[in-house]
Amino acid sequence: MDEQNNDAQTAALRAIDQSVPSVARMYDYYLGGKDNYQVDREASDQLSIAAPGTRALAVNNRRFLQRAVRVLAGEYGIRQFVDHGSGLPTQDNVHQIAQRIDPQSRVVYIDHDPIVLAHGRAILADNEQTTVVNADFRDTDAILGHSDVAKLIDLDQPVAALFLSVLHCIPDSDDPAALVRRVVDRMAPGSFVVISHLVSADPEVRVRLSDFMLGATQGNWGRVREAADVQGYFGDLELLSPGLVEVSTWRPDGTPGPTQETAEWIEFGGVARKL
Numbered sequence: 001m002d003e004q005n006n007d008a009q010t011a012a013l014r015a016i017d018q019s020v021p022s023v024a025r026m027y028d029y030y031l032g033g034k035d036n037y038q039v040d041r042e043a044s045d046q047l048s049i050a051a052p053g054t055r056a057l058a059v060n061n062r063r064f065l066q067r068a069v070r071v072l073a074g075e076y077g078i079r080q081f082v083d084h085g086s087g088l089p090t091q092d093n094v095h096q097i098a099q100r101i102d103p104q105s106r107v108v109y110i111d112h113d114p115i116v117l118a119h120g121r122a123i124l125a126d127n128e129q130t131t132v133v134n135a136d137f138r139d140t141d142a143i144l145g146h147s148d149v150a151k152l153i154d155l156d157q158p159v160a161a162l163f164l165s166v167l168h169c170i171p172d173s174d175d176p177a178a179l180v181r182r183v184v185d186r187m188a189p190g191s192f193v194v195i196s197h198l199v200s201a202d203p204e205v206r207v208r209l210s211d212f213m214l215g216a217t218q219g220n221w222g223r224v225r226e227a228a229d230v231q232g233y234f235g236d237l238e239l240l241s242p243g244l245v246e247v248s249t250w251r252p253d254g255t256p257g258p259t260q261e262t263a264e265w266i267e268f269g270g271v272a273r274k275l
């Protein structure tokens, strides 16, 4: 790793608050990763009591992300990916899937959690086609204007903008639909948007689990929504078949994920194209 990356990693590690659970680290714990602390494990274990299906849901969401990237790179020729709220690196990250299909594929990971920068920089040190930006993805102009992003992403060519399991971290006051629209407006025709989101048809569950996450993360969260809200985030983009569905049923690849035995909340996802 070069000196600049080393300094950035040290600074990022110092900025990590180990006293409050973080969504990135709780998700890492659910996926079986090691980049989490006691506070994250305790919050996740409590969440699993309130919603026992959460671990299976997280694994199935990650597998949806992997299938969507494989389909976009393999079948639709996408070579540029901007991953909003990318989370901690795990196995088969976006760049590994896309660069297996074409080593020239370019990937920008964006996350506001310093732990993502610390671990992301370490694994990407030798990969010139990929970068991780420590930023709040709500600030579209700053992100798309960031020099590291501009170096890798040509907005005149098709891009896949990924919003996987992140828009429920955004409160209504920050208007997730407008946020997706701002990104779509900047992308060339032939680009894609991939979204997954926690949903429940039960208003009591939506409030209860949202309150749990708001409390656990000390306000660093949005809310559980209804499938119709998520449908709205795609605006007038063309949804690819099979549309917006429970993520494990989106173009299954023959290797089934874990069964979500309880379904307090479920993760809905879809992929849409800008014509």
Ligand SMILES: C[S@@+](CC[C@H](N)C(=O)[O-])C[C@H]1O[C@@H](n2cnc3c(N)ncnc32)[C@H](O)[C@@H]1O
Residues within 6 Å of the ligand: 023, 024, 025, 027, 061, 062, 065, 084, 085, 086, 087, 088, 110, 111, 112, 113, 116, 135, 136, 137, 138, 163, 164, 165, 166, 169, 170
């Ligand atoms: C549940 S994880 C999902 C990770 C990955 N997208 C996936 O689906 O496998 C949510 C991630 O979004 C990040 N995040 C939430 N709000 C964000 C924001 N406003 N800006 C940047 N990152 C954000 C969190 O730090 C966390 O890493």
